[in-house]
Amino acid sequence: MVTSRDIPIGVALIGAGMIAKTHVAALSAARDIARLSAIVSRNPDKAYYLKDFYEGPAPVFTSDIAAVAADPSIEIVIIATPPSVRHEIIGTFASAGKHILLEKPVARNSREAQDVVEICAAHGVTLGMLFQHRMRAPAMAAARHVASGALGKLGLVEIAVPLWRAQSYYDELGRGTYARDGGGVMITNAIHSIDLALSLTGPVIQVQAMTATTPLHQMEAEDFATAGLTFANGAVGTFTASTAMFPHRTETITLHFENGSLRMDKDALDVHWRDGRHQIEGQSRTEAAVASLTGRFEWHQAVIEDFIAAIRAGQAPMVTGREALASHRLIEAIERSSQAGTIVDVPQG
Template sequence: MSAAAPRLRVAVIGTGLAWAPHRDSLRDLSDRVEVRCFVGRTMERVAQQCAHFPGARATTSIEEVLEDRSLQAALVLTPPSTHLEIATRLAARGIHILLEKPLDVDVQRAETLVGACEGHGVTLAVVFQHRLRPAALRLRQLMDEGALGPLTNAAVDVRWWRPQSYYDAPGRGTKARDGGGVLLTQAIHTLDLFLHLAGPVVEVAALAATSKAHRMECEDVVTAAVRLQDGALATINATTAAFPGSADRIELSGTLGTATLVGGELTVCWLDGREEHAGAQAALGAGADPMAFSHELHRAVLNDFVRAVQTRSPPSASGRSALAVHRLIDALLLSAQSPNFVPLNS
């Protein structure tokens, strides 16, 4: 039996809203990962997190990470607008990166970030944990096998809820910090999984708005029609203005059956009368508490990242693969600004 691989030595950069599931994942995988350093805006905040990881040190300077030659990887959990600068500096130092979504605030910055990591030969994994849901893995297998037959149509629905207090936090829902609203911050997970399952989108027509439920800069309601590369048509609906919030839904219909993925549960109805089920429902953070979900999938992402770094193989959600959903979101928002609508006379 071969000896176990040494623990991956990591730094954690950012301990804000997204930190909790990563914290619990790092605890669970302490036999595979050693947290050496925390970086945050205030020493008080990062020092509190060090208490959970004996031996880790606290700092407010990323320079300490760059100067520590023992560090192999970093979890970057900071606001989107900071990702490009942090990731490019880490990559230049040869540090592998597990990056919270989105890659950055726009496609151009995202492409630059991915290019920098590839240029320096470091692993860049993105926290798209929905790809690792057991039900999603089963549906991906069915799609790879062509089991549903050619797709005829599809639908994506993300009907979530966020109270105004969520958007009252400084910078939230702004282009400067977050890069956008419901598409880039909430629906990005489901849209990424949709592309991962159904393949590329080649054409979009969209509407986007800020509803009367929120005071915010960016969109909280989007509806769109899209054409997939194989010619099938699909609809996309995304909002954070649907109280009380419900599980995200992807439905793929083919010539041999229909697969419906609701949250973590898959149902496949076959044309010949068979029915298949996989996965199970779980709390998903679709309502007022954005962190009301298990850290199980974040643990799977972290475990996959460690595997990718140690074996020098691709992660389940690479930076390059994550660019597809950024391009889709960019196209949806660009389409929503188009004046090409057909009026109906009453």
């Protein structure tokens, strides 16, 4: 007997920017449970190249958001537009009963993000976030260690996001501005590491910070941020992020517990126990599904599959929109601390 669970769920992708091909490749790999029905772009003709990244029947390419919202065969929309233009789009799809999987960040600031969360709640639709770093094997291994309690009490946290972006990255219209993105390196780049770290450490309650725009970039918002952190559980830590650090290096999160330390990057988790044991876990498999033209998409695929499973089970997805508010509040607290030159409290939700 065929049931609705045996039929791939209809999905629309809203936005055809630089991340779109990753979403399309991920949906192609997940087409046993997801059917890419439509791609919405302001210029559908320019988005038509995306069909080459999808192995199923070609989706409809359109600029008609209302028509996609009215399509009963589409249950989920993935919204990957710039934060400045997504508020109205979210309202349209939420009021149409579509579940929403949202590219980070939720919005340009905490106030807008809170509004997005409440809009989705008012219409009874699920709002999930594409924080795909949580699906990396090292991150999942770290989460298992933390949940086991064997590491003991957390004492010190190091979050490092040492990235390089050429000026051409910020020459794209609106990038690195408060009007389009809501900020610079923190909300656009480091928010992935912030979300992942908070999922392992719990909330930050106080920060003392400095942010700046280095002479290496011409942009409105910050390309450098650093902060001292105080966590609710009593741990302390440091956060440093920049897109002016050449050469480009991988983000790392290091957690020092009373019985051992975890050092995590995208490729592996190093576990150093106080008794002398050393483990390397969660190393990336060379046979992972990677398309040469799209780069890695398996983490996006895993988030999409988790979201679909959550919808079908009536459960919360891996990262909800409400949970994502913690990252927004921390970023804004770092900005306020830098402006004030003093320690500030981080609002708790």
